[in-house]
Amino acid sequence: MLYGIVAAVAALLMTAVLTGFVRKLALRAGLVDRPAVRKAHTRPTPHLGGVAVVAGTVTVVCTGYAPLGPGIAPLLAAAGAVALIGLVDDLKPLGARPRLAVETGAAITVVYGSGLSVAAAVLAVGWIVLITNSFNLLDNSDGAMSTVGVVTALGLALCAAAEGRASLALLLCVLAAALTGFLTQNWHPARIFLGDCGSLFTGFVLASAAVLVHTGHDALPSAVGLFALTVVVTADTALVLLSRRRARRPVFIGGTDHVAHRLRRLGFTVPGAAVVLGAVAFAGVLTGVLVHRGVMGPMAVTPLMLAMVAGVWGLLKVRVYAPAGGRRPARPRVAKVAHPRSPRTAARRSRTAADLARG
Template sequence: MPTELDGIPLRLLGFVLGLGVCWALLPVLIRLSPRLGLVDRPNSRKVHQQLIPAIGGLTIGLALLAVSVLYTPMQVLAGQQPVLILASLVLMVTGVIDDRLNLPALVRLCIQLGCALAVTHYGIRLTSLHGLFGIQTLPLLVQYGLTMLILTGMANAFNLIDGIDGLAGSLALLNTLVLSGLAWFLHQPGWLALLCPLAGALLAFLKFNWRPARLFMGDGGSVVLGFLMVSIGMALMEGAYGQANAYAPQALCLITACCMLPVIDALRVFGSRMMRGNSPFAADRNHMHHWLLKHRFAHSEITLRLLSVHSLVVILSPVALYFLSISTVFIGQIGVTIGYTALIQLSHSFLQSYRLVKKLESN
């Protein structure tokens, strides 16, 4: 529990600076994006019908970097933060190049694994499961392997859920605010100094990304955000654990809750593709948001529905931990998310059957 307010006015300044810098950069980069070739082109998998600038992630990254360098004291940005910032920059540049040139999946994966290894080597790694399924401290080799799997998995899962206006940005903003509260609670000013400008930049991005979207996040944003959020979450959790803090299990619960929706959706889609004999990386229109689009929900309605179930899992998880074991809460997180996914799928199947019956009746 913090003994001081960790400079709340200073953190609010960081939020405002992140908001202002990103807001100022966005119109400029929107105009430049066609000349840079950073546009998302419509195709059979996309829901938009015209060229849309895909520079949201680049703008968020530039704003965060500028604010971090100019506003955050160097003694606060120390230790693991510079390594994570550098790894995030590498992923952002890779994502921007991929948006421009469509890099092979293996190349992207190798770069992501390299960034995950660097971050893991410099201390941002899962050293304990804090009693989850009875597991405490992990062997060093397992720490490296599990951390790299989680980092690359969440980066790609968050990229996959970035399919409609406002969804990825809204989930990222909520997760960033949750992590900011956790960083304040655990008295981690270094991570708070990164999270506050990030929250401001995400809010500015959402102003331009809400339906009808004037820009998209692009791989240079969604991959980085997934990687960054879970890295900071691990660092906060391990910081609490290193201080023999009793709140490490609560931190783990919050972090798994923040990851649950994109990860469950990605695993379900991968499984569905493989069951049909396709590559798990073969793109399709089988995500939760695609189902809801087929139900003729607006983009904003879909975003609010998915954000609601995500918020429910995030809010209830730490509360439930006071009454249930961490393993039970984790299984409950999975159950609620899968249950909501199944409900969407059943309603989608029912709608298809209803339309077929109506079509047969009309003939």
């Protein structure tokens, strides 16, 4: 217990310090998001904060504070590969194919040897890739993804501890602490963003851990638990896909149509949107943990699922897209009202017209 607390504190402090250092380097190198990308900001902001999160997590785990246990080394190696492709994408944007290829290979590395059947392993790989990118999509508002990541990591740590996977639980606690250290500079107004490196790394570790802690359980409770633990990113991804499909917009092009953006259009502040997402994530994680422990049955997730469907349906009605073609609605024409002229003005204009006609 004391060992885990020391490791978590070390990760928090190290990540907080590294985040400030990375921010200064990114500013000097010009690696920033422009205000047009993050509308809550009026000045360019660095987007390489994920480097600090990855470095803080991996350093603490690999230097003896949180020793590697069985199965942790392959998971960290796979997550490191995903973080690396994310860093490359931060420095020079890549297409979706290279990223998906690396993520799929990394997911196969985690699932291989887990004891899952072939069909279950294929579904697990696809689910890990989906949730990894869903966490990446959630990194669109100050503090949102970091808050959800902390809550999800702590919930999964409880599940891992209950399964006797002490090393995995310790890794998740270290990740939660690293995200907390990063959150000190990512809370609104954010001084730095995670970027693809950090969001993909976090999403991959959490998705992989969720699969590992549910391995060996019945199919229905496992599926229900996976949904509950990731309800926020699942809802955000579903909302974006549905809204862009309806608006006939490209799926892989970023936009301000996520849950956090729509909450702000409804009147929430930027920190308020992050708190709402964190609260929903807590409700989902609590439900997922109770289902995993057998305290509640799979049907207990029904209210959560109905709430997610209602929330997505309601947020779809929030207008976030400009009219087709980017044109603004035409202003109504105002009819000109003829003002009566004074006799003196009319006489002057008549004389002027007569003079011009003469010559």
